[in-house]
Amino acid sequence: MKTSVQAGVVGALACGTLLAALAFGRHDGGGLADDAAPPKGPYVALGDSYTAGPRIPDQTGKPAGCDxxxxxxxxxxxxxxGLAAADFRDVSCSGxxxxxxxxxxxxxxxxxxAQLSALSADTRLVTIGIGGNDIGFASLVRECVTAGAIYHAMGSGKYLPEDAPCSRRYVSQGTDEVQERITTxxxxxxxxxxEVRNRAPKAQVYVVGYPAxxxxxxxxxxxxxxLAPGDVTFLHAxxxxxxxxxxxxxxxxxARYVDTYTPSEGRDACSAEDTRWVEPLIPRSPAASVHPNERGERGMADAVLRALDAHG
Incomplete structure (x- = not known):
């Protein structure tokens, strides 16, 4: 998700709040590839900042703005x-x-x-982690943090379990604006x-979901x-x-879907510093705000590798 949004959040929330991959291989019938072993490459990684890993050292690749x-x-x-450098291309990009x-x-x-330009008929493995920016999840978190801060300041200084000042902006009269964005x-x-199938017809492709x-x-x-308690529930849902x-x-x-949520349960941004996969508003480890840290990226990698082994 978009790291450039975070800089704007720092200015907008000066009070201390900060903003906060698919497998179809194809055989002759166009379904899942039935290879005897996981593909060894060439491997192309596509995705947003949850794939790219902004602010996790060391930052590498071009353009530098992809983080x-x-x-x-x-x-x-x-x-x-065990892929050689020539057999691996990471074209993921924050935002x-x-x-x-x-x-x-x-x-x-x-x-x-264009990330798909990295694909070719020789590509054998593709991961894609994307979608959060299409629904504006980063800005949604930012607005919910702002709404919570205002609500907190105007109230008694304590939240009730049912307090959800942000979710009421997006769910009204039976219409859920965020769900509509997800559908689109x-x-x-x-x-x-x-298009991935057209460009890389022999590739196994894995869609990587988002961790908790x-x-x-x-x-x-x-x-x-x-965040207000009810808005935590709203955003989680x-x-x-x-x-x-x-x-x-x-x-x-x-395609094949990689579930990174299940292994990350209890390791979200609100969990203990020494176990969490996702950093909170003000990161304590080298990582972008409300993005995976190095532990989280390792956990996501393990989920992908398990999926490769399961379908080898």
């Missing part, structure tokens, strides 16, 4: 597979939307070519998966996130809906 880490999950997967798979993306420091993103993803960002139970997350869409669209395309 890729040499310890993000694609790099860790490539290393475990990427599904449309940036097929068009160039401008960043604060350079232009990232799903349609775009289906088109992108079709917030806990499932109602909580204000203490000082870590500054929308992430679950996003992951469900990614799974559904992957399976409809004959």
């Amino acid at each position: 890729r880490s040499d310890r993000n999950y694609p790099a860790l997967v490539a290393d475990e597979l 990427a939307t599904i449309s940036d798979l097929s068009t160039s993306q401008s960043t604060d420091d350079g232009v990232n070519p 993103a799903g349609e775009r993803l289906s088109g992108a998966l079709s 960002i917030l806990p499932s139970e109602e909580t204000d997350c203490g000082r870590e996130m500054g 929308r992430e679950q809906q996003l992951n469900a869409m990614l799974r559904k669209r992957a399976e409809a395309a004959g």
